[in-house]
Amino acid sequence: MKIFVSTNFTPEPLRRAFSPFEVVTGTFNDYRRILGGELGSEIKQCNALLLIIDGVELLSEVQYDLSEAAESARSYALSCGSFAEANPGLTIVATTVKFPCFGPASYSEVRGGLSRTDIEADVYNILAEASRRIPNLLLLDLARAIEYLGEKASFHVGMRYFGRFGLSATLLDLLRRQIKGLVGVPDSPPKKALAVDFDNTLWGGVVGDLGPQGIELSQEGRGRAFRNFQAVLKQLVKRGVLLVGLTKNNAMDVEEVFQRNDMMVLERDDFAVLIADWNPKSENVRLAAERLNIGLDSFVFVDDSAVERGAMKNLVPEVAVPDFPERFEDLPSWICDIVVADYFPTYSVTNEDFVKVSQYRNNAVRAEMKKALSYEEFLSSLDISLNFLVDDLDHAERISQMTRKTNQFNLTTRRYSTPEIAEMIRSNKWMVIAMSYADKLGEEGIVGVAIVDLEVRVIDSFLLSCRVIGRGVESKLMKAVFDFASKKGVKELGATFIPTPKNDVARNFLPHEGFQLMRAEKGGGVEIYSRSENVNS
């Protein structure tokens, strides 16, 4: 993954600063030239353009004149928007601007009509508005990052006056983490599930000893830190993170906490899976992964006990295990600063994310129905209704998200960013089909995606959310692919199956759908298929 970085200071020292990204830099203060011009070949070869504006350098350039600074900053923010619109296939990450705390006009700025805060807010508002409108423009809030670390820790004055490079190693490290979260690292997609311990994690003390009312959970004092921690977890659940409870306790004690302790912020229903018993957590996390039908590498495990964390790291190395804060009072900020920022970063929340927990719970109900009926009876009892959306720009974000997150039922596991999907939707060369699902238990939103290269006449991507696997809808999506392709004059389509350690469930799908095997690599490698329209499967 290659990023071109453009700045208003010496850019070369950034080349090593943002690993794992490969950084390409231009020349000193080249950001205006880049934003005002055509897309150069050097940037075209990169996946993203990152613009970093150092407010101290900006002030220095206009000799600390605030009206000029305001003009310069505003023109930067506006041109980010127009540049992003003109280059929809390129991800643009633009920073906000932060000026020093103290300035020559001191406290009179507020009444003088123009303050540093006004200019900072102006840049933020312009970029934020543009980012809501333009899918390939992402805002990186440098001003907040500097507030978090403090001005003194964020800047390096020695280097600033040695070589016009004023950002400290600490600030660069924080920016590196934020860029990873914003742009995404292809090999480590965001996590899906957060598995939490209960005693001394969700509340203070051990419920088995103190009883459901005796645990530390309160409006004031340390108990409030646990309540705030729970409140953050509750927000994560609302945003689509699957919360899993893994606690070594008697199940009855735990149920009683949910029923009787009114200081609890989390409710029983916030948990997609809750396992309270005395089995090793390494076994229980596998059980939870199975029930949710997601991979173990989708899990983050939070536990105050170093022994439990060590056991999880050793026995289930796929699960991410962050260090736990030393003081309970750090829990509410730690969960946001470290766990959310590094493991659950999201720039856009799709509608599908908001309803995810109820969907996973509905799946449990469907599983019960399935037990009682024959498979065919079960399927028809669901009253499944599918809707196909072809080249619909409104869903570019969700489609991109699906290509990045779907590992199991995915024929080629090709990952695409939102700008890339938007580009395909606009282009005549490609056809992008999204399938939304509803049944009598609820709506699942977009759960299937097919991307067809109409020029080469091949199915580039075909994937299905694991939530709906086994309901026969994959065949319906394939039928839609051929129906829509035929409307565009394409009757025959090739398809590829690229095996990965995770997509075995999709291995026999193409032959099952009537595709003929044309070529296969030896030893279970890539398989190439073809099928013409009039095949009955």
Next chain:
Amino acid sequence: MSIRRVREIVAAELDIDAGSISDNSSSDNTKGWDSIAQIGICLALQAEFGKEFSTEEIAESMSISALCRIIDRGTPS
């Protein structure tokens, strides 16, 4: 502070083999050690030793021996 670690950091920043940097290496006898590379070196040393150099120190420490002197000055031990 270990002089070996300083040599390693300088070599990594200059993108050259650690073996080609000695205790006597400086910008005069090492290819690529210019002022831009010096910023990268100071960033990496800041991350490693927590020492923030002044402008004068950065300008005067374009050699392994000078870098070590300045880092030692900043770390009480």
